Amino acid sequence: MIRTALSHMKTESLVAGILLVVLLLLPLGASSWLLSDLSIYFSYALFAASLAFVWGHCGLLCLGQAVFFGLGAYAMSLVTLGMVPGVEGMVSTWLGFAAAIAVPALAAQLLGRFLFHAQGLQGAFFGIVTLAVAFIVERLFINWDFVGGLNGLMNVPPIVLGLNGDGYELWEAVPLYYAALFVLVLGFSVLAALMRSRWGLALKAVASHEMRTKSLGYDTAHYKTTAFSIGAAIAGLAGALFVVQFGFVSPSLIGFGLSAEVLIWVALGGRGMLVAACAGAILVRVLESNLSSVFGDTWLLLLGGLFIVSVMFLPRGLVGEAIHGLDRWRAKRRKGGSTPRGKAVERLSPSEYTAR
Amino acid sequence: MPGDLLKISGLSRSFGGVQAVAGFDLRIGADELLCIIGPNGCGKTTLFNLISGHLRPSFGSIQFKGAEITGMAPHLVARSGIGRKFQVPSIYEDLSVSENLAVADFAEPGRKGLGGLFTSRTGNDRRLANLIGLIGLEELAGAPAGHLSHGQRQWLEIGMVLATGPDLILLDEPTAGMTRQETERTAQLVQAMNREQGVAVILIEHDMWFVETLKCAVAVMMQGQVIAKGDYDTVRELDMVKEAYLG
Numbered sequence: 001m002i003r004t005a006l007s008h009m010k011t012e013s014l015v016a017g018i019l020l021v022v023l024l025l026l027p028l029g030a031s032s033w034l035l036s037d038l039s040i041y042f043s044y045a046l047f048a049a050s051l052a053f054v055w056g057h058c059g060l061l062c063l064g065q066a067v068f069f070g071l072g073a074y075a076m077s078l079v080t081l082g083m084v085p086g087v088e089g090m091v092s093t094w095l096g097f098a099a100a101i102a103v104p105a106l107a108a109q110l111l112g113r114f115l116f117h118a119q120g121l122q123g124a125f126f127g128i129v130t131l132a133v134a135f136i137v138e139r140l141f142i143n144w145d146f147v148g149g150l151n152g153l154m155n156v157p158p159i160v161l162g163l164n165g166d167g168y169e170l171w172e173a174v175p176l177y178y179a180a181l182f183v184l185v186l187g188f189s190v191l192a193a194l195m196r197s198r199w200g201l202a203l204k205a206v207a208s209h210e211m212r213t214k215s216l217g218y219d220t221a222h223y224k225t226t227a228f229s230i231g232a233a234i235a236g237l238a239g240a241l242f243v244v245q246f247g248f249v250s251p252s253l254i255g256f257g258l259s260a261e262v263l264i265w266v267a268l269g270g271r272g273m274l275v276a277a278c279a280g281a282i283l284v285r286v287l288e289s290n291l292s293s294v295f296g297d298t299w300l301l302l303l304g305g306l307f308i309v310s311v312m313f314l315p316r317g318l319v320g321e322a323i324h325g326l327d328r329w330r331a332k333r334r335k336g337g338s339t340p341r342g343k344a345v346e347r348l349s350p351s352e353y354t355a356r
Numbered sequence: 357m358p359g360d361l362l363k364i365s366g367l368s369r370s371f372g373g374v375q376a377v378a379g380f381d382l383r384i385g386a387d388e389l390l391c392i393i394g395p396n397g398c399g400k401t402t403l404f405n406l407i408s409g410h411l412r413p414s415f416g417s418i419q420f421k422g423a424e425i426t427g428m429a430p431h432l433v434a435r436s437g438i439g440r441k442f443q444v445p446s447i448y449e450d451l452s453v454s455e456n457l458a459v460a461d462f463a464e465p466g467r468k469g470l471g472g473l474f475t476s477r478t479g480n481d482r483r484l485a486n487l488i489g490l491i492g493l494e495e496l497a498g499a500p501a502g503h504l505s506h507g508q509r510q511w512l513e514i515g516m517v518l519a520t521g522p523d524l525i526l527l528d529e530p531t532a533g534m535t536r537q538e539t540e541r542t543a544q545l546v547q548a549m550n551r552e553q554g555v556a557v558i559l560i561e562h563d564m565w566f567v568e569t570l571k572c573a574v575a576v577m578m579q580g581q582v583i584a585k586g587d588y589d590t591v592r593e594l595d596m597v598k599e600a601y602l603g
Contacts, residue, residue: 198462199473205448205459212446215408216520217434217463226469 009335011327016188016275023181032173036245039173039180041285043242046187047235048281049274051223054231056271057200059207060224061127064134065235065262068104070254072236073243074147075099077156080165080244083146091157091165097240105229106235112225120221122210131256138255152250159244163328176245183241184278187234192274196231264307269318279319320346360419361386361556362407362438367416368580369399369406372470376402378417378580380466384524389550389557391567393591394577400560401443401517403577404526408440409433421523434570435467439522443529443560445509447516450497455502456512457484460519490548491515492541507538511545518549527559531566543569564592 006014027035047344051065077281081095082088115121115129121297142150159170159179170176194200205213206220214220243249254259262281269280357403360383373545376399384390393468407418409430425433425585434440448456448593460525461484465472488494491511501512509529517525527546532541545565547556561567567574567588574591575585 068594197473198458199466201451201455202459202462204451208448208450209446211410211430212442212448212516213459215410215434215440215442215446216460216516217431218466219431219458219469222469313556 007330011323011330012273012275016328017322019247019275020185021277027174027177035173035177037286037289039177039283040242040245041282042180042184043162043238043245044265044281044285045278046184046238046241047262048269048277049188049191049232050126050231050238051262051266052269052271052274052277053151053195053234054228055266056273056277057195057207058203058224058227058231060090060228061124062130062228063127063260063263064130064132064137064230064256064259065231066256066258067130067134067137067254068108068232069239069242069258069262070137070249070251071104071107071232072100072239073249073253074141074153074239075103075236076145076240076243077153077249080157080160081153081155083153085231089128089164089242092163093160093165093244095165096244097237100236100240101233102236104239105233108229108232109225112228114222116221116224116228131259133256134256134259138251141251141254150251152248152253154248154249156243156249158247165227170244180241183237187237188274188278191230191234195274199267226248266317267307268310268318270317272316272320272325276323280317283319360384361388361421362558363419364407365417367403367406367418368414369402369411371412375580377406379414380577380581382575382582384556384558386523387550387554387556389546389570389572390412390559391570391572392558392560392577393562393564393567393574398577399580400577401528402527402580403561404440407433407526408438415530434463434520434522437521437523438526439514439517439520439524439526440512440526440546441517441530443532445506445513447501447504447509447512449500451501452498453501453504453512454488456482456499457487457519458518460516463520487515490518491545493596499571507534507541509539510538510542514545514549518553518555522555524556524558527557529562531561531563536565540569542566546570 009017023038026038047065047069050068051062054060054065076096076099078084079099080091082091084090109167111133115126121129141147147153153216157165157169158176158338161168161170170179195203202213202218203223206218206223210220239253242253265281265284266277267280268284269278270276288299288303295302310317316324362382362384364380364382367377368375369377378399379401380399392403394400402411409425409428409432412427416426417424420436420438423436425436425438428436448459451459461480462472465475468475488497490510490512493504493508493512493515496508501509504512514525514527514530530546531542533544546557546559547570550557571588574586574588575582576591576594584591
């Protein structure tokens with residue numbers, strides 16, 4: 001029974017499930033070094049998922065996604081360092097997480113109102129404006145002394161489980177690893193559920209043919225703004241998850257540099273699937289920490305080359321292409337065995353359809 | 357006159373110095389089927405763009421169900437109950453046939469954005485199953501829409517427009533590029549939605565055979581105006597129509 005259940009699961013969900021089991025079991029055998037590296041990478045993975053949602057699912061090529069990651073990191077830091085004017089006494093991690101989600105979401109809402117409602121910006125124009133925004137915000141934070149200017153904010157506290165900065169501190173590798181994994185799975189699940197809902201389908205429709213969708217009665221500008229804000233909220237959550245582990249936030253987290261990096265992770269992993277984007281982020285970071293010492297300065301060249309190759313030849317991304325290949329293989333195998341035909345309106349992925 | 361579903365008066369739109377639509381008047385009843393014919397460039401598609409909100413008129417007014425809809429945004433016009441099928445089949449190629457219809461079906465609850473997810477779905481599946489039968493694509497429900505033939509794409513788009521539950525449908529050359537058989541099938545579909553579902557239909561057409569099959573009222577448009585209106589047999593006998601259009 002489990003076998004039939006597994007064979008009917010979507011390949012993407014299956015891969016995500018297997019990866020999750022591996023990650024859950026990893027602390028049994030891995031060094032605490034690797035675990036603490038991975039827990040930081042989980043925040044990058046969640047960040048990549050936010051861009052995969054905005055870019056891959058909603059067709060909004062955001063070249064400044066790090067603005068929201070950075071805003072989340074700064075919001076968390078300001079709260080837990082007791083720097084928010086008027087409420088200095090409130091240093092709760094939970095409040096920090098709430099601020100790290102709300103502040104970027106509001107910023108994206110505001111930006112979306114201008115870009116989608118007022119201007120109706122589309123395609124590359126949207127990308128260019130977000131690029132400019134990333135530059136401006138980075139400059140702003142470099143010159144803003146209250147948030148530490150170029151030096152940023154140091155000694156950001158770790159996650160503290162108590163209601164107001166008291167209680168158990170998540171400092172050791174294993175608990176921190178599981179906490180970071182939990183936040184990643186949580187954010188991932190929210191995005192995945194939204195993408196699979198009818199609302200998510202409508203978003204895909206907006207990306208695929210906006211005029212048609214508008215003529216069905218959809219306020220497409222409103223849809224894009226909401227999606228952009230949700231992507232920003234998740235990016236902000238990822239930023240908060242990063243800073244509670246790293247303990248330090250600086251303007252380099254909020255600008256174009258990191259925005260370009262996340263774009264590379266997502267393009268390499270695969271923007272069409274959340275799990276591929278997450279795996280792409282983790283993979284690139286793991287390779288980078290192991291190979292950059294070997295390759296030295298040529299590492300960036302190598303990464304750039306890989307990016308170009310993937311954009312030109314593997315539009316699904318490296319991981320996405322692998323999952324897609326697996327999907328086709330499973331469909332072929334199922335076709336060879338007994339195929340219990342469902343009702344006429346069953347959902348088939350395009351590859352399964354071709355295989356029939 | 358009450359009872360008019362759509363009332364267009366003095367509608368004009370010019371591009372530069374060219375008057376594409378010039379003082380256009382039209383009235384459509386709640387279950388009428390009207391075919392607009394006319395030579396290329398007579399302003400037919402511009403007329404549809406004006407009604408559906410994709411273009412703003414220079415002058416004139418459009419009233420739908422007694423309310424002024426002139427110059428309203430396309431999604432608001434669609435919400436008021438006017439569905440439109442574009443000349444070039446406009447479907448979501450990377451979604452499956454049933455997903456295409458599901459997008460259209462969600463248009464109404466989706467007005468509330470994310471809140472639309474909390475609305476009940478009772479009866480929707482059956483309605484969609486009926487609809488997919490009406491457009492004859494049951495067998496292809498799971499297929500990506502990009503794999504459909506030209507005719508099937510047109511039917512799918514008509515199905516999507518129907519799924520939003522409109523009172524009036526604008527069909528822009530629904531049979532362009534279709535085979536005889538497909539055209540016949542389309543005529544049946546148009547009649548079914550007009551008679552059985554009680555939807556008023558305005559269609560732009562070039563294929564006179566199709567117009568003849570539909571046996572509907574015909575308006576002849578020339579240089580942005582209606583120059584004649586009547587049933588097919590009356591209209592085809594008019595000298596100016598013969599000269600300008602039927603050859």
